[in-house]
Amino acid sequence: MQIQSIVSNAQSKAIRAVDKERVLMYWQIGKIIFEEEQEGKDRAGYGTYLIKSISQAFQPSLGTGFSVRQLERYRQFYRTFPIASALRSQFNWTHYKNLISIDNQDKREFYLAETEKNNWTARQLERQVNSQLFERLLMSNDVQAVLAVAREEKMPSDAKEIIKDPMVLEFLGLKREATFYEKDLESAIITHLHDFLLEIGNGFSFVARQKRVHLEGDEFFIDLVFYNRLLQCFVIIEIKTTKLKHEDIGQLQMYVNYYDRFEKQDFENPTIGILLCADKNDAVVKITLPENNKTIIASKYQLYLPSEQQLIAEVKKEIEKLDSKENEK
Template sequence: MITPIPSSDGSGYASLLAELKERIRTARLQASVAINRELILLYWSIGREILARQTAEGWGARVIDRLAADLRRDFPDMTGLSPRNLKYMRAFAESFPKEEIVQQVVAQLPWGHNVKLVEALKDPAERLWYARQAFEHGWSRNVLAHHIASALYLRQGKALTNFARTLPAPQSDLAQELVKDPYTFDFLALGPAMSERELERGLLEHLRSLILELGKGFAFVGSQHHIEVGGHDYYLDLLFYHLRLRCFVVVELKIEDFKPEFAGKMNFYLAAVDDQLRHESDAPSIGIILCKGKNEVIVEYALRDSTKPMGVAEYRLSAALPAPLQAELPTEAEFAREFPLMSLVKLRIEVEREIRLLMNDHTEVERPLAIGSMLTELQRLGLAPQSMDRFRAALDAMNHAVHGLDVADADASDATDIATTFLAELRTIRSGRSS
């Protein structure tokens, strides 16, 4: 009797395959986590022993080099036993002296994360906070480095809010922990003259970076999200849904300092979102007003009697250009030297343009391209300005500037004055002829 082979597209076989694959994935993940945990505990114990022996025996740093050589000789297939890594183990044990903390939190993180924590942070409380956050939110090493560089520890939960009064516990505490002040948008390249729309567009173009800065749990719903109230249209700058808080989050962007009326408008938006978008199982919607700056007393007064949960925070744009771009920019001395020549080039272009416009108004014949020929044509048409001869004399310096040749400061200054006068005369002539 031949035992039949189940069809690969049968429902029973497919469900079995899916179940076994999930078990294998889970087991492999658990094994990986267990291996990492044991490795971190091993590194911590090695570092603790080195630290204790150096303290008790008075050994210097050279003992680490000797230990590394002997250990690598006896365990040639094991990586991570270099002198540098042994020094990291010693610093690791010194940074996290309590074994229960290592077992509960730090051992859950990869070794590269722990090296970053030891290298970048000196304050024990701050170091432990980042370790807990990295473990809780599953940060990669790059994300951990980003949050350390942006001083998240000093910003997290620091926004001015009315959550304690408008939200029930423990949601109020959780909501407070999630908002920052200031928010760092160093991924944007916007100048001080930006508009609110440009700020919004920049954030949307860098949505992944924005979500990273807002924090885990924010799901993007839309920008300029339309709501209708009383027959009138309103648009929310940014709308999110927070998966942990189970509520909508309205973000309003302001390119100016906080004003009390911003809170009133946000209160209105939150009432509309609660009425039109909020599901009966959702928590009350939350508003975040991001401003260029704020006066804390004004914010406190504005939020005091607000009935809807909201917070006010500042945002920071990058204060400096990236190093590669800075290297490409001219120095102050170079700019000071080149600016007069740039002005001459610009003036020459404007003069040529004005001559062509003037000639277009008074002749249908084919116009010459060279500026010298155009000046001759102007004289033939009787349209030459009074400063024509002076301009011809200054033209040599202007041509040098156009071709990138050096021009003496005095010559550049004289040519600029003459060309400016000549351009004004051309415009006067064209204006008079047109009228």
């Protein structure tokens, strides 16, 4: 009904207005605390004393928003975003709490740009931070390239600039200890398609599931087909719930060739194939594919959020690979 739509829009606008004023209020409180603290910077421990005294004065009547922990957040909020006019109107306080918890400036700028560009909710932002999206992209790119794509200063020219390895699929609800078939993983992806599109990268849209391919009497079925508007190409995903084998790469290459020859338009870029697998041997992938390969990508999936230790181990592997390449030269 039209009335229902009017009421719903008015409520949404009211919520956004309240969120905007709340963010600005916290920023102003943080500014006052910081500037007063700076005035008393010659006195040891003055900042701690100031925050405690403000909390004791206001928390009894105004509640937990004036706890010591929250007041420290407000101060950090102002220090991290010192220009009020630069605050994003579409971000609520939960967005900013996630952002100010990130110490690394490049990392924070990346998540800020991605949140604004993709209109992430606070929950989606938190999930991307917890799944260490920034670090996973850095495994195959440099900081400036990742930031440039996030800020839309450059369009991605290589699939590896937006496709992650590993992909974290904890939202599918599949237990990593359980035995399941490829069709189970595929069905879970379709059920949670919105979350999967968020995970696989920017610019993806769903095209087909179990796409039938006829080749002179033989039938084949491609697991998932997507299109990426940034790369301007089809993206085929084949699912393997076991360790990747070299013949799996050959199968995907056939599907990529088919799309390039029969589905791709002249203005579109070559089709990209992604092998989403439970495990892989990078050396086998490398030797199976041509040296100049840019169209076939093998990406492991994880059914749980990676720990910091796992990520450090992966980064060390990448560093060792780079060192090995340098030594070969």
